[in-house]
Amino acid sequence: MGDKGDKIALDEAKKMAAYAAVDQWITEDTKVVGIGSGSTIVYAVERLAQRVWKEGQLGDMICVPTSFQSRLLILDHNLNLGDLDRNPFIDVCIDGADEVDSQMVLIKGGGGCLMQEKIVASCAKTFIIVADYTKKSLRLGEQWCKGIPIEVSPMAHVPVKLKIEALFGGEAELRMAFRKAGPIVTDNGNFLLDWKFVAKREYDWDEVNRVITLLPGVLETGLFVNMAIKSYFGMADGTVKVQNKSLPADCQ
Ligand SMILES: O=C[C@H](O)[C@H](O)[C@H](O)COP(=O)(O)O
Numbered sequence: 215m216g217d218k219g220d221k222i223a224l225d226e227a228k229k230m231a232a233y234a235a236v237d238q239w240i241t242e243d244t245k246v247v248g249i250g251s252g253s254t255i256v257y258a259v260e261r262l263a264q265r266v267w268k269e270g271q272l273g274d275m276i277c278v279p280t281s282f283q284s285r286l287l288i289l290d291h292n293l294n295l296g297d298l299d300r301n302p303f304i305d306v307c308i309d310g311a312d313e314v315d316s317q318m319v320l321i322k323g324g325g326g327c328l329m330q331e332k333i334v335a336s337c338a339k340t341f342i343i344v345a346d347y348t349k350k351s352l353r354l355g356e357q358w359c360k361g362i363p364i365e366v367s368p369m370a371h372v373p374v375k376l377k378i379e380a381l382f383g384g385e386a387e388l389r390m391a392f393r394k395a396g397p398i399v400t401d402n403g404n405f406l407l408d409w410k411f412v413a414k415r416e417y418d419w420d421e422v423n424r425v426i427t428l429l430p431g432v433l434e435t436g437l438f439v440n441m442a443i444k445s446y447f448g449m450a451d452g453t454v455k456v457q458n459k460s461l462p463a464d465c466q
Pocket residue numbers: 250251252253254255309310311312322323324325326327328331
């Protein structure tokens with residue numbers, strides 16, 4: 215398949231996953247929804263808007279954004295815009311991911327949004343991922359080779375980079391902008407490091423996330439551990455595959 219064919223298939227896969235998740239998780243009882251960021255979430259908002267404006271459902275539902283992009287999506291579709299000041303309890307948060315491993319550990323932030331995404335997801339009773347089939351992995355790094363995004367205070371990007379490399383190996387690169395001189399600046403006014411970890415090394419991602427988060431100057435990591443409970447993947451064959459978070463033995 216050429217570039218164009220791949221893109222059409224991927225977009226269709228994203229749409230199928232997003233529509234399935236919205237239809238399964240958003241009901242008349244859903245009062246507050248967290249809206250993630252990225253290209254897949256565009257289809258989730260499209261489906262929410264269809265249900266509100268064409269099917270006359272979900273009229274009171276409030277949408278809490280996770281980025282400037284998602285705020286614009288909510289406004290463009292004339293949905294009710296909320297925020298965590300007024301809506302700190304979210305029923306369901308739906309978001310995309312750059313990679314999802316077999317334990318449902320996520321890499322997020324490939325599009326530069328991760329801090330607000332993690333905050334909003336942490337306020338949700340249920341956190342659901344929507345993605346195309348290229349995001350599904352057994353181990354992190356199998357599909358996504360651009361590293362784990364880490365949001366840092368601009369003044370701390372060098373010491374944080376050096377500490378992460380010394381602690382965990384690999385290389386943490388400052389993400390540079392296109393069509394702007396210098397680094398990417400996030401919605402929160404910070405820089406991003408993309409940490410290319412050692413693909414063959416065994417990492418305890420929960421521990422890695424905790425240690426990196428505690429480094430002074432780190433605002434948030436794009437490692438989402440023990441947060442999502444279900445992932446909807448649009449597959450290349452036109453089906454939607456649902457992956458569930460496996461529960462620890464003492465919770466089953
Ligand atoms: O920074 C971006 C967000 O974490 C996105 O949710 C993630 O990159 C997935 O985006 P997409 O749906 O475009 O693959």
